């Protein structure tokens with residue numbers, strides 16, 4: 001059972017396929033009303049986590065509880081190719097008792113997608129907008145979006161993110177969305193779940209996480225406690241380090257990282273680590 005203000009609660013969640021673990025020891029809580037970024041390299045387990053959360057896939061170990069019946073926009077954006085947009089929305093209405101037709105139609109109209117066009121003739125981005133309308137039209141309390149921005153142009157990406165934010169502000173919906181373009185998530189997502197090699201590497205409130213970290217730029221002689229260093233990069237002249245939980249460090253420039261700097265540092269550090277493990 002999910003308790004208190006949690007929209008999604010994963011405890012020791014794991015999924016093993018024949019080739020090995022796709023997700024392991026996954027424990028985190030997503031508070032309600034948040035727009036959470038789910039990030040991680042290819043194969044990190046993001047889609048697996050979403051499939052587990054929607055009950056499409058059964059966990060090998062652990063549990064995941066979600067508030068209500070979540071809405072999922074899967075990566076392949078499954079829609080009936082022969083249906084027109086109107087027929088697709090009609091199917092949504094027929095299949096879902098909580099369907100909000102006015103809202104779904106508004107999302108399609110705002111995207112400028114013709115209602116009489118067949119799904120199979122739409123561009124990738126237009127299909128995404130219809131798939132989003134079908135997912136959000138159900139008015140689910142928790143929405144899981146697997147790379148919803150991947151085939152949208154820059155303006156459409158902004159529009160979709162703004163529409164999602166408005167939805168959250170209006171209805172208190174909780175959104176978990178995966179993306180490889182971290183810059184798109186900056187300023188929009190207020191919660192982060194970073195997966196790496198099937199495990200939760202970093203999670204929490206974005207503002208708290210940014211405040212806990214510092215990006216230091218200083219001479220190569222810069223010395224800080226090793227346990228605080230997330231990533232260190234040396235050039236001939238200087239050192240750049242992402243550190244966690246350190247106070248002022250004399251003799252260097254320090255600033256709070258952006259979300260993109262934070263995420264990329266963790267991903268780079270983990271990649272170096274996994275290359276070392278493979279080589280060992």
Ligand SMILES: Nc1ncnc2c1ncn2[C@@H]1O[C@H](COP(=O)(O)OP(=O)(O)OP(=O)(O)O)[C@@H](O)[C@H]1O
Nearest residue numbers: 017018019022040041042043044045046047048049
């Ligand atoms: N049905 C399946 N059968 C076997 N292995 C699978 C299956 N689904 C996923 N995997 C494996 O589980 C791991 C995690 O895959 P997943 O699709 O969850 O990653 P992802 O983070 O969504 O990746 P991407 O960013 O490339 O979409 C990968 O190694 C993948 O090959």
